[in-house]
Amino acid sequence: MKLDAKVPPGPLREKWDAHVDSIRLVGPRNRPRYSVIVVGTGLAGAAAASSLGALGYQVECFCFQDSPRRAHSIAAQGGINASKGYRNDGDSVMRLFTDTIKGGDFRAREANVYRLAQLSMGIIDQAVAQGVPFAREYGGMLANRSFGGVLVERTFYCRGETGQQLLLGATSSLAKEIHEGHVRMHPRTEILDIVVVDGRARGIVVRDLVSGAISSYAADAVVLATGGYCNVFFLSTMAKGCNVTATYRAWRRGAGFANPCFTQIHPTAIPAGSEHQSKLTLMSESLRNDGRVWVPRKQGDKRPPAEIPEAERYYFLEERYPRFGNLVPRDVAARNAKEVCDKGLGVGATGYGVYLDFRDAIQRLGVKVIEARYHNLFEMYERITNEDPRKAPMRIYPAPHYAMGGLWVDYNLMTTIPGLYAIGEANFSDHGANRLGASALMQALADGYFILPVTIADYLSRNPSGEVKADHAEFKRAEAEVRERTKRLLSVNGKRTVLSFHRELGQLMLDKCGITRSRDGLEEALRKIPELRAQFWRDVKVPGGEGELNQSLEHAGRVADLLDFAELMCLDALTREESCGCHFREEHQTEEGETKRDDERFANVSVWEYQEGARPRLHQEPLAFEAVHLAQRNYKT
Amino acid sequence: MSRVRTLLRTAVGLKFVVAVTGLVLFAWVAMHMLGNLKTFLGPAEIDAYAAGLKTLGAPFVPHGFALWGVRLLLLACLVAHVGCAAKLVARNRAARPIPYARYVPRESTFPARFMLVSGGILLVYVVLHVLHLTTGTILVDPFVEGKVYDNLARSFRNGAVALFYVGAVAVLALHLYHGVWSLFQTLGLDNPDRNRKLRAFAAISAIGLFAGFAAVPLAFLAGTLE
């Protein structure tokens, strides 16, 4: 595997423009001859499919949900960053770039991140033109807020449903292209494999989730916009259907997988309440602006929070980080919450929760002001927990939230398989080892609207269209493999449900490869995962048949791939002998318990190559920092 | 005409017809009720009023011409109102071929759910009412053309007839309680700020019309009117 990032030469500020100018184009009359497959209809997928359709390419678009507009981008709450600088507060492309590189703890590619910051402005223009109703000020101008502890106000938002509105914007453009026949939409259709012929991605194998039919689609290029893999933890803020199958199968077919261990744990989710819980619900980070995080100082203190006197409350973030207090970055807040709970100070039924208390803010500002700020969130919390956060403190606990790792891509967003692209959360992204708040939407849309539709032309124009059809032997072989795997799942007929395996895997991953990781823990996980996998293939019970709507079978296929993929995650976490961003190795911390990077050995991207029947092979893409200087993050002073 | 045909293709368009014709019928019903109250001023007044309706528009149009014009307009509205509503009902039924085993309404009022039944009752009532007090074919014997007061008195001394009329106008009130508000909503003249006022207007109209219409038969029945 050769890693050529294809970063254009020249100064950072001019790279993208120069690159666009140098790209080979496909003329409007030729575009309808080229077909492109887009898998996934979140922000990245919908934006890409609609933009490619509008250009005139023949697009086949797939999603496993019943409608493209249900993809999980819809659940993003906070907002979207763009360096518009409307507030005249000193924001600029350079500053957004610097914040993103630093926030990612120096593990992202400078050229890509700079391009992202450049393109951020156009995303707002595009979304507004589509009719996304961003919040406005009284003069009719776009409103901004600050988000995630940055020093400028550059976040655009629609109440607490920015992701939903942006996705509706993107899928509305997609609807237009479907109507005009440029895009053929295949809802309730799941990708199960990628087909590579003579070293190029030529199509995919899918299962119609209603009829159960397995079939193939061929195209001149394949784009994966299939999101992240945090459901490897079972309990996460992701949608139940989110899975790793597309990217994992692409990896098996030869695409490099980059930084699989970089997963973000969001600090403010509602803690798990019972053993049968299926999902963690995120509470916006903005709550930390007024809420104070604490636990009782005494172990196992079961008194109701109101009866615990001030002196016996441990405001651990404020005590440890006097300068940032409750507003420390996500990874720091999450890690500290886990640490106090591990010491037995946690609250709630499971002991894995910390208080987020609005008592002082309500005393200071009055219940009305606080209510006005957090009304929706309070309501949501009350609906789920049956507790009123105005009267008793909220309980929160970190939850897996975003996967920074993903398929390795070059500057053109192409993976190591020619013709196979990965965009949005599915690629190893521009967020390095930690993503800043309100940046995921930005990256997904920049990839989908502005980058991929341009760069893909360069690949397509160099290859004749329609070379390989879906009746090619390679497709038949891939289909046969998929059928075989499906049959195997159905024929085990053991005693345990798919869900029970998923839960067990999730618990293991959260313990050993979650908020903090250690050599011993990861080695243990690497022993246990193959055991669990073997047990899965020996004892799983998948009811029903192949040729029908069979949700257990869908879930079984996804869990089978997660069981394989979990091993790669642990292997990556074990190999990266440093702490950076969200990857916290207990062996590598400063005396104050903070992340300790090793820039000598690990200022690079870990890219894993699949080896049939052998341990995956590690490649590294070195990262050079020329515009931003490598420095240790410091939130203490 | 092609625009009207376009309109009649869709349920939203059919509703437009139901709302507009409903508005015409509502306005006419309100005038009818006010006219009826003349009964309380004595036989001379109400008989003169009835005679006056026939000479409406004189001397420009022949005797009875305007009245027949109004009657034809009302008939057209009624046919359109009922016809479009019937088409809508058929569509609505077809839209849910399998009913729920359990269905609990949450928002709708009783009059709103009762519209189809109340409309049907009213249709029968209108026919009987015309046969009764316009042509004098039923329920009144002898019927004397032009002697409105006497005809009423002879009819409503019969308790069954009087109560039948009271019942019918009660159904009318229920139909209008939903219908009047509904036509504003259909025509898009509704909004949350105005909604309470429109609801109140619909309620007052319904109650007012019921009181006005029911007063005459009840007064005859009670002997207040001789």
Place this chain on the structure above:
Amino acid sequence: MKFILRIWRQDHAKGAGAFVRHEIDGISGDLSFLEMLDLLNEQLTVRGEAPVAFDSDCREGVCGMCSLVINGRPHGPNALTTTCQLYMRHFRDGDEITIEPWRARAFPVLRDLVVDRTAFDRILEAGGYVSVHSGPKPDPNSMPVEPEVAEEALDAATCIGCGACVAACPNGAAMLFTAAKVSHLGLLPQGQPERYVRVTRMVEQMEAEGFGGCTNLGECEGACPKGISIKFIGRMNRDYYRSVLKEPIDRRGRMGAQ
């Protein structure tokens, strides 16, 4: 807690369905309704029976994938709540709970409680967009939008397309969904050029899908987990009448051909 569940079971789209009684015990009030069904499916699977098929994805009330008519009400007894955020503490121990799929000709059942809602997508495809390319555009602040207008548009745009409005409407009408989509774009300045073409196309598609008509019952608003007001239906009607009776006839097809 213990519950008796009467669930609509249907093997495939063309199959005949029927209610089947399932019992479930040991349910904590802190479980969501769908988690309770997950648990039922676990038990059915272990016993060798077919699990109940139902749709869900985000399980945080925004994707609009979950459905279910629970005891005669879409998304269950609580207002402004999707099924995924309905908790078992709102039921009484020993309750019999009837669970049915959305019922509408335009939403055929695919299996058990799963229905096909692609009719909604076809309504959107007919005109639920502003036609734009992803090239450069004027700065958005060059077109100011009053905050009240933006907020009202957002009130409509908050629709998650779950279909509860259709399920709740005794006429099986999709008026609230279509009206929300029409109004979202119709209120904003960006949506003006296509405003009347959009409403005509979307209304006609809605009718073609076999949804019923509106009789202003208001059940849709009561069932909407996002609390979308029926005022948008009035607004759509107004736009539609104006489009049909007054606006120039849609000439797009001809313009494209030249």
